[in-house]
Amino acid sequence: MEEIIQYFAEVCINRFIEEQKKLFEKPQGFAEFEKGITEAVNGLGREFIRITLEEINTAFRKSLRRKDKWYIEDTDKKQLVTTLGTVIFKKTLFSSRTERTEDGKEVMCYLLDKALGFTENQRMTEGAAKRIYEEAVQTSYRKGGEAITSEEKVSKQAVKDLLHKTIFPPNFQIPEQKKEVEYLYIDADEDHYSLQFIDQKGDIERDERGRKKNGAITKLIYVYEGIEPEAPKSKRNRLINTHYFCWGDGDNKALWDEVYAYIEAHYDIKKIKQIYLNSDGGAWIKAGYKRIDGIQYVLDEFHLSKYLLKMTGHMLDSQHDARNRLCKVIRGGSKEDFQNEIEILKSYAEKETVKEKIQHAADYVLENWGAAKKRLWKKDGVLACSAEGHVYHVLSSRMSSLAMGWSRHGASQMAHLREYYYNGGNMLELVRYQKTELPKAAGAEELELSAYDILKAETAGRSEYTREIGKYTDLINHELSLQGKKKAQFMIHKYI
Numbered sequence: 001m002e003e004i005i006q007y008f009a010e011v012c013i014n015r016f017i018e019e020q021k022k023l024f025e026k027p028q029g030f031a032e033f034e035k036g037i038t039e040a041v042n043g044l045g046r047e048f049i050r051i052t053l054e055e056i057n058t059a060f061r062k063s064l065r066r067k068d069k070w071y072i073e074d075t076d077k078k079q080l081v082t083t084l085g086t087v088i089f090k091k092t093l094f095s096s097r098t099e100r101t102e103d104g105k106e107v108m109c110y111l112l113d114k115a116l117g118f119t120e121n122q123r124m125t126e127g128a129a130k131r132i133y134e135e136a137v138q139t140s141y142r143k144g145g146e147a148i149t150s151e152e153k154v155s156k157q158a159v160k161d162l163l164h165k166t167i168f169p170p171n172f173q174i175p176e177q178k179k180e181v182e183y184l185y186i187d188a189d190e191d192h193y194s195l196q197f198i199d200q201k202g203d204i205e206r207d208e209r210g211r212k213k214n215g216a217i218t219k220l221i222y223v224y225e226g227i228e229p230e231a232p233k234s235k236r237n238r239l240i241n242t243h244y245f246c247w248g249d250g251d252n253k254a255l256w257d258e259v260y261a262y263i264e265a266h267y268d269i270k271k272i273k274q275i276y277l278n279s280d281g282g283a284w285i286k287a288g289y290k291r292i293d294g295i296q297y298v299l300d301e302f303h304l305s306k307y308l309l310k311m312t313g314h315m316l317d318s319q320h321d322a323r324n325r326l327c328k329v330i331r332g333g334s335k336e337d338f339q340n341e342i343e344i345l346k347s348y349a350e351k352e353t354v355k356e357k358i359q360h361a362a363d364y365v366l367e368n369w370g371a372a373k374k375r376l377w378k379k380d381g382v383l384a385c386s387a388e389g390h391v392y393h394v395l396s397s398r399m400s401s402l403a404m405g406w407s408r409h410g411a412s413q414m415a416h417l418r419e420y421y422y423n424g425g426n427m428l429e430l431v432r433y434q435k436t437e438l439p440k441a442a443g444a445e446e447l448e449l450s451a452y453d454i455l456k457a458e459t460a461g462r463s464e465y466t467r468e469i470g471k472y473t474d475l476i477n478h479e480l481s482l483q484g485k486k487k488a489q490f491m492i493h494k495y496i
Contacts, residue, residue: 004048015040042149045084053080053089053112060111061092065453070094073108083127085152119435124154126431132159133427137417138398164409168416169433171245171423172262180271181225182381184263186295188279188288189387190217191395196405216408218395218415219252219284220387221245221259227383239386244394246419248412256288263292278385281368299371300385303364310361311342314349331376335366394422 019036023029060066073093080087091112099107113122124132128148136144136159145154195214197203204214224239243262247255263269275295279285280303289295312322322345329338342362346355365372374382392401399406399414406414420430 004044004051007047007051008044012040012044015043039151042084042151046082046087049080049082049084049087050089053087053091056115057089057091057112060094060115066094066111069097070111071097079123081124081128081148081152081154083125083131083148085149117435126428128152128154129162129431130427132162133417133430136163137414137421137427160410163413163417165434166413166417166430167434168420169425169430171258171419172243172265174265178268179225179266180268182271182273183226184267184272184275185224185226185383186221186259186275186277186289187224187300187385187387187390188219188221188277188282188285189300189391190219190282190284191391191400192217193400193411194403194405195411196407198408214405216248216406216411218399218411219245219247219255220391220395221255222390222394223259223262244419244422246395246415248415249408250412252284252288253291256291259288260292274381276382278383278387280387281364281371296374297368297371298374298382298385299368300387301375302385302388304372304375307361307364311345311358314354314358315345327376330365330369330372335369338362338366338369394418 016037019033019040022036023033026032061072071094073095075090075092078089078091080089091110093108094111096107096109101107110118112118113120131147132144132154135147141156141159141163144159145156148154193216194212195204195216198214204212206212222239222242222244224242226240227237228240230236230238243266245255245259245262263275272294275292277285277289277295277297278300279289279297280300281297286297289297308323308326309319311326312319315322326338326341329341339362342358346358349355349358395415395418398418399411421427
């Protein structure tokens, strides 16, 4: 402890006074003053971390209990990236006197790592990894690597490696009691992103127009209980108790099984009057929702409006009336009535390509006829669909709105990270979850307990360790008393 007090007295105080002097000479430079103080404080923090780690390591070296079981193998210099910057410290490698590996070699480990819960060759603290996750989920790998401190940077490749190796906890926890709701809603859509490669770099094929065939999708499903105003007098609404499922690669069956498991775990299904699925009717959505009994498919208004516009765009000033007629037929007519209206619209088209476009759009509505009717009826609890907006905010804003290229695994991992974030996941808990999922070697728990017991015994009398720090306290008080004298030398009359 006296070492850090000495460092503060001899280094930090001088830096503080020097920065104060600069501010008195140039009062407009407060930003530079603030930056200098921050650097000094961060430096003090790094030094304190280094000293603390080395004190713990020294406790193991001096321990009599340790000598019975372990002998010193070597001492190495290691780097640890922290939220205050990189800390360089010494730690000792120990060899067991009794334990052997399966091939007969001595068990070796850093007892410091075992006592602190560090994994083998850990180069980053939990706090630093947490900041990387928090930034990378929002912006980019590069900015994630710059988020630790203003002075410390981790390469974007290191951030990418961290994400690719991330193991995510289960998407939801089982509640103690199920909810009772009248209606439940599922919205589903996908985001389209670009692949850098399929299996290896350079294997992307091109079509007859020379365009890369590198398109892929990330699937988004979210479950909610309805809508409510954002505030008592607000005209904007928000979804109630939304829960997200974001999948890149993966079995479509497994995705929908997870959605159903969530619904079954959180809601009393017998009390639900109706479950509505709002979507554009994509093949992966239709194939999946049929696995869940009792779901009513409703075509989302974005795609319905999109195809109605394609059918009536050539009608110029009459297109609004034409769309109203089509909606009236969809709402209360038959497929034959709808096709008759389409033939009338096609008769006003001059080009064959326009007629083909009208029929293609009409075929889409006919394929989703029942779902389109439910959308226009707007009754029995049917709500508007917000899937397009959610796809942008949850997936596209990070994964495809800019010119980005992904591997399938990287896209899948980022989708899961976005899922975790939007479901309110704590990034520090995600960092710690990685350790619970790592397989432990035989005897690892015994090593950790042994290291903990040794450290506990060595620090039991720590109160005696602080008796010598009084002289450094006096030194700090002496340095601080000089500030009043030095201040007078730098004050300019017009600023007093």
